[in-house]
Amino acid sequence: MKERRSIQKLSLQPGMDPSQSLKCKIVVVGDSQCGKTALLHVFAKDCFPENYVPTVFENYTASFEIDKQRIELSLWDTSGYWYVSRACARITQERSDLLSGGTGKCPADRCLRWASAGRTARLALTFGYVVSCLCQAVGFQSAVHYCLGDLGLHASHSCSPYYDNVRPLSYPDSDAVIICFDISRPETLDSVLKKWKGEIQEFCPNTKMLLVGCKSDLRTDLTTLVELSNHRQTPVSYDQGSAMAKQISAPYIECSAVQSENSVRDIFHVATLACVNKNNKNIKRNKSARSTKRISHMPSRPDLAAVSTDLRKDKAKSCTVM
Numbered sequence: 001m002k003e004r005r006s007i008q009k010l011s012l013q014p015g016m017d018p019s020q021s022l023k024c025k026i027v028v029v030g031d032s033q034c035g036k037t038a039l040l041h042v043f044a045k046d047c048f049p050e051n052y053v054p055t056v057f058e059n060y061t062a063s064f065e066i067d068k069q070r071i072e073l074s075l076w077d078t079s080g081y082w083y084v085s086r087a088c089a090r091i092t093q094e095r096s097d098l099l100s101g102g103t104g105k106c107p108a109d110r111c112l113r114w115a116s117a118g119r120t121a122r123l124a125l126t127f128g129y130v131v132s133c134l135c136q137a138v139g140f141q142s143a144v145h146y147c148l149g150d151l152g153l154h155a156s157h158s159c160s161p162y163y164d165n166v167r168p169l170s171y172p173d174s175d176a177v178i179i180c181f182d183i184s185r186p187e188t189l190d191s192v193l194k195k196w197k198g199e200i201q202e203f204c205p206n207t208k209m210l211l212v213g214c215k216s217d218l219r220t221d222l223t224t225l226v227e228l229s230n231h232r233q234t235p236v237s238y239d240q241g242s243a244m245a246k247q248i249s250a251p252y253i254e255c256s257a258v259q260s261e262n263s264v265r266d267i268f269h270v271a272t273l274a275c276v277n278k279n280n281k282n283i284k285r286n287k288s289a290r291s292t293k294r295i296s297h298m299p300s301r302p303d304l305a306a307v308s309t310d311l312r313k314d315k316a317k318s319c320t321v322m
């Protein structure tokens, strides 16, 4: 796991004691290719990643300064591949006809053979390739719909792929979880209820959630609009995102990692505030042992409580949240 550090834009105030800095752990989840890595990269590294590389795990560090208080952020990027083995198993079982003629020479056929052999982790990495082969057979939208379909409704942990076993390792001791979806792919918003809310409630039920609509620039992108309208779809509206956020009792924020660094900063600003407020509440509960199912140690951080009120004021100044 690589560690990246950035404090470029976030300097300590003169005279401030660095030992006073607070620590927050923020985990970022969401469907594959919805924009998690770009979000983190823009915030922590100040640049938009040019090439898409599927994430297994990445760990970033950055620091934030709010109202003269320095806050060290530990940022965890996770894999969005959760439906891979289900999708591929389903393709294997039901739709091998789509790939008929495959004698082992067709790459998709080989991928499916891997699936049959149970090499789901490896298969996950080639999932995009399977979809692209399906695209050739049945067209893009059908392939995507087929692979995503209503899998989430039926997904259970007993048949979850490799990444579903690995991702929960990120959750312990998290102060906030950012659930991302892609504004240009409505099905990724559906996954918030089908997948992410449940997973977070299982592994860290007391952790604050934030819902983030990524790629807001694509809401008005002509190609995106045409492609979606061909399938009688539209980009996710602000109101739809906001309604989902209400359902999961989370703040809602949108951003474009490609167009607006400020929108990305706002997200981490709000996430940091959520962490601080959460710890403040924990302290008020008299450091109660109401920790999560799999979190055995949640350090008490009285210093977080001290700045909580100021940070709330700061939030009001610079962020627009629900």
Ligand SMILES: Nc1nc2c(ncn2[C@@H]2O[C@H](COP(=O)(O)OP(=O)(O)OP(=O)(O)O)[C@@H](O)[C@H]2O)c(=O)[nH]1
Pocket: 030, 031, 032, 033, 034, 035, 036, 037, 038, 039, 049, 050, 051, 052, 053, 054, 055, 056, 078, 079, 080, 081, 214, 215, 216, 217, 218, 255, 256, 257, 258, 259
């Ligand atoms: N137009 C636009 N494209 C974006 C934005 N953010 C990310 N992308 C693109 O979306 C694709 C996926 O981005 P990632 O950040 O790697 O997605 P991810 O959620 O980390 O994906 P996994 O690692 O598979 O879970 C890449 O091709 C990015 O260039 C954005 O704000 N606007």
